[in-house]
Each structure stands twice: as C-alpha cells, then as structure tokens.
Amino acid sequence: MATSxxxxxxxxSSSDLPAEQPQQPKQQTLEEDDEFEDFxxxxxxxxxxxxxxxxxxxxNQQPQHLWEESWDDDDTTDDFSNQLKEELKxxxxxxxxx
Amino acid sequence: xxxxxxxYHEFGEAWKTxxxxxxxxTISPDLPPAQLSNIWQSAxxxxxxxxxxxxxxxxxxxxxxxxxxxxxxxxxxxxxKGWVEVYFAYWQATGILAExxxxxxxxxxxxxxxxxxxxxxxxxxxxxxxxxxxxxLYVAGKHLRLFAMQADENTxxxxxxxxxxxxxxxxxxxxxxxxxxCARVLNRVFSLCLSDRAPLEESRKWGLYYIINLLxxxxxxxxxxxxxxNVLRILTAGRGDMPDFHAFPKSQQVTxxxxxxxxxxxxENYAEAxxxxxxxxxxxxxxxxxxxxxILTYLIPCHLITTHTLPTEKLLEPYxxxxxxxxxxCRCIKKGELHKFDxxxxxxxxxxxxxxxxxxxERGRDIALRNLLxxxxxxxxxxxxxxxxxxxxxxxxxxxxxxxxxxxxxSEEKVDNDEVECLLVTMIxxxxxxxxxxxxxxxxxxxxxxxxxxxxx
Numbered sequence: 225m226a227t228s229x230x231x232x233x234x235x236x237s238s239s240d241l242p243a244e245q246p247q248q249p250k251q252q253t254l255e256e257d258d259e260f261e262d263f264x265x266x267x268x269x270x271x272x273x274x275x276x277x278x279x280x281x282x283x284n285q286q287p288q289h290l291w292e293e294s295w296d297d298d299d300t301t302d303d304f305s306n307q308l309k310e311e312l313k314x315x316x317x318x319x320x321x322x
Numbered sequence: 323x324x325x326x327x328x329x330y331h332e333f334g335e336a337w338k339t340x341x342x343x344x345x346x347x348t349i350s351p352d353l354p355p356a357q358l359s360n361i362w363q364s365a366x367x368x369x370x371x372x373x374x375x376x377x378x379x380x381x382x383x384x385x386x387x388x389x390x391x392x393x394x395x396x397x398x399x400x401x402x403k404g405w406v407e408v409y410f411a412y413w414q415a416t417g418i419l420a421e422x423x424x425x426x427x428x429x430x431x432x433x434x435x436x437x438x439x440x441x442x443x444x445x446x447x448x449x450x451x452x453x454x455x456x457x458x459l460y461v462a463g464k465h466l467r468l469f470a471m472q473a474d475e476n477t478x479x480x481x482x483x484x485x486x487x488x489x490x491x492x493x494x495x496x497x498x499x500x501x502x503x504c505a506r507v508l509n510r511v512f513s514l515c516l517s518d519r520a521p522l523e524e525s526r527k528w529g530l531y532y533i534i535n536l537l538x539x540x541x542x543x544x545x546x547x548x549x550x551x552n553v554l555r556i557l558t559a560g561r562g563d564m565p566d567f568h569a570f571p572k573s574q575q576v577t578x579x580x581x582x583x584x585x586x587x588x589x590e591n592y593a594e595a596x597x598x599x600x601x602x603x604x605x606x607x608x609x610x611x612x613x614x615x616x617i618l619t620y621l622i623p624c625h626l627i628t629t630h631t632l633p634t635e636k637l638l639e640p641y642x643x644x645x646x647x648x649x650x651x652c653r654c655i656k657k658g659e660l661h662k663f664d665x666x667x668x669x670x671x672x673x674x675x676x677x678x679x680x681x682x683x684e685r686g687r688d689i690a691l692r693n694l695l696x697x698x699x700x701x702x703x704x705x706x707x708x709x710x711x712x713x714x715x716x717x718x719x720x721x722x723x724x725x726x727x728x729x730x731x732x733s734e735e736k737v738d739n740d741e742v743e744c745l746l747v748t749m750i751x752x753x754x755x756x757x758x759x760x761x762x763x764x765x766x767x768x769x770x771x772x773x774x775x776x777x778x779x
Contacts, residue, residue, distance in 0.1 A: 259539060
C-alpha cells in the first residue's frame with residue numbers, strides 16, 4: 225500500500241501519469257528574483273517599523289473570503305460533470321447488455 | 323559625503339542622538355559613482371589623500387572626528403580610534419566602488435568591504451562601540467553579500483574557461499567562493515550579536531534578526547538549508563535571554579517568518595510551515611507585493627495539504643503570476659478532473675520544481691481523485707424510497723467499473739479494475755473515503771453516513 229508520503233510511488237496507482245514515478249526534483253538554488261526583498265530602512269514607507277494599520281491582516285476584514293473549501297463542489301451542471309454522466313451511462317448500458 | 327566638516331558633523335549628530343540608522347548612512351556604499359568618486363577625492367590642506375600615506379589619512383580622519391562641531395561628550399579615544407579604522411576602510415572602498423561598473427573588479431570591492439566589516443566587528447570587540455550603532459552592521463552586512471554575489475558572478479563568467487583545464491577544478495566550489503566566505507563573516511557577526519552580555523535594552527541582540535535574515539538569504543542561495551536550521555537551533559537555545567520577537571521591527575519579523583516557514587515547508591512539516599507563513603502574511607506590509615507573492619507561493623501548497631483549502635480568485639486577483647501558476651491546478655482539483663490535473667502538473671513542472679513546490683502539489687492529486695469519486699457517488703443518485711415519507715438515501719453500492727470509467731475519463735489509456743481498486747484502497751486508507759470493496763462482486767460499498775468525510779455527503 226502506498227504510504228501517505230508518496231502516493232504515486234505505487235506503480236499501479238499512476239493511471240495516466242508518465243510511466244515512471246516523476247523524478248525527485250533536483251536540488252536547485254533559487255533564482256535571484258526569488259529572493260525575499262528588503263524592506264526600505266530609511267523611513268520611507270514601508271519603513272521597517274510600519275504600523276499595524278499597514279499590515280496585510282488589517283486589509284482583509286473577511287479573511288474567510290480568501291480561502292475556499294476544495295471539496296464541496298456540488299455543481300453537477302458543468303461540462304465535466306455532464307461528460308462524466310455520459311460515461312457512467314455507458315457503463316450502465318454495457319452492464320445491462322451482458 | 324566627502325570627508326570634511328559636513329561628514330564629521332553628521333557623525334557627531336548621529337552619535338549625540340544615538341541614531342544608528344543616521345550613522346549607518348555615513349558608510350553607505352549605495353551612492354551614485356560620482357558621489358563615491360567625490361569621497362575618494364577627499365583631501366585636506368596637506369594634499370590629496372590618494373597620494374598620502376595611510377597613517378596620514380587616518381590621522382586626518384581622527385582629527386576630523388574628534389573636532390566634530392557637535393560636542394561628543396563622553397566619546398572615548400578608544401572608540402574614536404575604532405571609527406577611524408571603519409572610515410578609513412570605507413574611504414578605500416569608495417575608490418574601488420566608484421569605478422567598479424567599468425572595471426568589474428567586484429572581487430576587490432568585496433575584499434575591501436570585508437576589511438570594513440572586520441573593522442566594525444573589531445570596534446565592538448575592542449573599541450567600545452555601543453549597541454545603538456548596529457545599523458552600521460546592517461549596511462555593512464547587506465552589501466558584503468551583494469558584493470560577494472557580484473564577485474562570484476563575474477568570476478564564473480571570466481574564469482571558467484581557463485580554470486576548467488586544471489585537474490582539481492571544482493566548478494561548484496568556484497561558483498560561490500565569495501558567497502561562502504561571506505557566510506562565514508556574517509556568521510561571525512551573528513555570534514557577535516548573540517554573545518553580548520549587556521542588559522537587553524542596550525544589547526547587540528537587537529541586531530540578531532537582521533543578521534539572521536541575511537544569513538538565511540545567503541544559505542538559501544548556497545542551498546545550505548541545514549545551516550539555516552542550525553541558526554534556528556542556536557536561536558531557540560538562546561531565546562530565554564532575548565528581546566521578545568514581536569518587539570523587533572515588523573520588516574525583520576516578516577522576513578524571518580518567511581524563511582522559517584519555507585524551511586519547515588522543505589522538511590514537509592506543513593503544519594508548522596503554515597503557522598509561520600501565515601504570520602509572515604498577516605504582518606507583511608500591504609504594499610510589498612513581491613514579498614506577499616513569495617509568501618503565497620508556499621502558503622498555498624501548505625493550505626492544500628493541511629486543510630484542503632484553495633485560494634479564492636479574490637485572493638489571487640492581484641497576482642497574475644500566481645494565477646498562472648496555481649489556478650489551472652486549483653480548478654482541476656475542485657472539479658475532480660483527474661486527467662487534466664496530471665496535465666496541468668506536467669505543464670508547469672519546471673516552474674514548480676524551481677520553486678520547490680512540485681512534490682507538495684503532487685499530493686493534491688489525492689484530493690482531485692477524492693473529488694472525482696465523490697462526483698461518481700453524487701451522480702449515482704438515490705435508492706428508491708421504500709416507504710412514503712422516508713428520507714431518500716443515496717446509492718451507496720457502486721460498481722468498481724463506474725469508478726474505472728471516471729478515472730479513465732479524458733485520457734487515452736483505460737485503467738483496469740485492479741488498478742482502480744488499488745487507488746480506492748489508498749483513498750480509504752487515508753480516510754478520504756469511507757467504505758469497503760466487495761471484490762467478488764466488484765462493488766464498492768460506501769458508508770451510509772458520510773462516505774466522503776468533511777462534507778455533507
């Protein structure tokens with residue numbers, strides 16, 4: 225059984241992934257532009273001692289609007305759901321034929 | 323500011339008001355070449371410093387600092403001597419830096435700047451420099467790292483072809499030679515701050531987080547995350563005798579929390595990572611868009627793992643780069659489009675690997691699969707109602723073939739039932755689906771109460 229750490233380590237579990245387990249990404253250094261930027265220190269905003277008013281936390285009064293549940297999608301009218309229903313009907317049909 | 327009354331006045335004022343940031347500005351290398359050149363052209367009545375002996379220049383600086391128009395009550399001769407060394411090193415550095423754009427002598431600039439930072443370290447160790455002057459260490463440390471990176475870049479451009487013929491040539495070692503040296507110097511500064519035994523209000527420990535952040539950036543660049551963890555360990559050990567973290571400037575808090583979070587992230591400790599990154603996010607200045615973007619780059623995969631939540635479009639709205647990076651995956655996860663998820667992951671693989679989030683995002687496949695299975699379950703509809711007025715019950719016995727069809731959907735390959743069963747078992751094992759497989763009948767029997775924990779059905 226695959227462990228929770230490497231779900232696709234089990235060769236059987238990768239249906240449409242490339243045949244082999246994706247390679248362990250090589251250790252790479254971050255690009256220069258990946259570096260966390262300095263905040264100005266000379267008193268121009270944002271100076272190193274900014275006020276609580278200027279923090280991100282105070283900008284969003286409703287932080288719950290920033291994240292949404294990934295698995296409550298009950299919308300069954302989109303293209304993919306319709307496609308799925310068609311597919312399931314085919315399964316049903318082939319079963320009754322037998 | 324060239325060496326003259328104005329600079330000495332500035333030194334005196336900063337010293338009198340104990341304004342470390344003001345003092346630090348007098349040794350800033352971050353000036354236009356013309357200004358650096360002006361400093362380098364400094365002279366006094368005896369002539370141009372460039373043609374004078376070192377000792378005469380130092381004597382001139384010493385006279386200048388001591389004669390500062392602002393009266394430096396209480397400054398010791400020892401301390402003045404320390405600052406003379408610092409300013410002398412600075413003056414020499416300006417000569418190199420003024421022309422560095424033409425000469426590309428970044429290695430020389432780095433070496434000279436190291437002389438300056440060593441003079442500062444010496445100042446704290448032997449010349450009674452006080453803790454309020456630590457912003458000078460910030461300026462010195464910050465630019466030491468920048469010069470080191472420039473030097474390494476130039477070396478790799480110029481020297482590789484020639485050096486490659488030598489037997490003992492190690493390109494990796496060569497590539498970051500100065501930066502590694504810089505890490506050692508910064509580490510000394512770190513110890514200098516940490517070991518201060520003065521009472522907290524006048525302790526160099528107030529410089530710790532600035533220096534640690536510099537060290538983090540250096541170690542990240544060197545790919546030495548282990549050394550970053552070391553710093554964290556030392557810090558935890560000394561925490562009892564340190565100023566409260568939240569008393570440090572917010573800029574330092576945010577930078578520190580970001581790196582601490584990414585370190586946990588790389589160790590796959592997602593709960594801790596989320597905690598630190600959330601704090602970095604909440605404390606970050608609202609206008610620091612690039613930094614907020616970097617925080618989210620790691621916070622989004624964290625959320626996916628720890629709480630199965632995805633960023634809303636509103637959250638990503640200001641960040642086109644993040645939209646491009648994450649939205650396709652997020653849509654596939656939500657809709658349960660397994661095959662498209664795989665394609666999206668492949669599509670952006672290089673980018674994900676570069677940001678070191680590939681392995682984490684790959685785990686989102688479980689959630690996409692779980693959502694797909696749930697869609698099959700919902701599409702199955704309800705059992706016929708046995709009695710008038712009974713609550714309708716969803717169909718909980720689902721042929722494995724239906725799941726197989728769903729999983730194969732969109733892809734060319736057909737998955738056989740054994741594989742599907744294997745996937746289902748994994749999902750059940752992970753607690754994402756509740757139920758069991760009846761192998762002899764090729765049917766999955768799902769739990770009647772909450773087959774998909776975490777949602778209504």
